Amino acid sequence: MSNVSSNIFNQIVSTQVSAGNYGGRDGPLGHYAKNEKKKDEKKEDFIIIRFTVLRGEVFKAWDSNGLADPKVLVYLLKKKKDGEESKKLLFKTNVCKKTLTPDFQFSEMYKIPNKAVHILMELWDDDLVMDDFIGSCKITLNFSDIPESKNHILYDKEKYAQGNVMMMMQKVDKNGHNLLNVKN
Numbered sequence: 001m002s003n004v005s006s007n008i009f010n011q012i013v014s015t016q017v018s019a020g021n022y023g024g025r026d027g028p029l030g031h032y033a034k035n036e037k038k039k040d041e042k043k044e045d046f047i048i049i050r051f052t053v054l055r056g057e058v059f060k061a062w063d064s065n066g067l068a069d070p071k072v073l074v075y076l077l078k079k080k081k082d083g084e085e086s087k088k089l090l091f092k093t094n095v096c097k098k099t100l101t102p103d104f105q106f107s108e109m110y111k112i113p114n115k116a117v118h119i120l121m122e123l124w125d126d127d128l129v130m131d132d133f134i135g136s137c138k139i140t141l142n143f144s145d146i147p148e149s150k151n152h153i154l155y156d157k158e159k160y161a162q163g164n165v166m167m168m169m170q171k172v173d174k175n176g177h178n179l180l181n182v183k184n
Helices: 003-018 021-026 030-043
Strands: 046-058 070-079 085-092 103-113 118-125 132-140 148-155 161-172
Touching: 021 030, 046 070, 046 118, 070 103, 070 161, 085 103, 085 118, 118 148, 118 161, 132 161
Parallel strands: none
Antiparallel strands: 046 103, 046 161, 070 085, 070 118, 118 132, 132 148, 148 161
16 A cells, blocks of 8 residues: 555544544554544644743943843753753844843744743853853743743852843743744
8 A cells, every 4th residue: 555545544544433433442443543642642742932032131241341242042951861951042132232231122932842841041242252151040931821021130150140131931822823933
């Protein structure tokens, strides 16, 4: 049987079994309906969150002009099987030049796995040769429909506060919204 006709056969049998024919899900062909259910569950194994990075403050100068060129990087943290966390870059904001009070005004939507719990926010000073790490903080994801705007304190590696960033997270309803701009 060709691949196309095999897929059509599987869909027909799956529909019939789901309707209770051929012994239903517990009958001899029940695995067809169970496989279809797993495919559907996998498709919906994410939520969409709108991240909005509003503004920030850098507590000290990082450049010789007494200012900084701050930008924000946000990573999705995933638990690996060994218990460690891996990070995947979700987005970075624009660089706000020559300021200690950046106004980022950045907003985008991303698909986030349901199992995800944390993101990592990092604040950097953008330089020509090598960027300077200012600070970071680990944030618990907000899966609420109500937007929550929060000021996050970012700490350097020695655990000293080096700046803050105001960010809002909001769960986006998948139905009825234009999701063409959603990023993975």
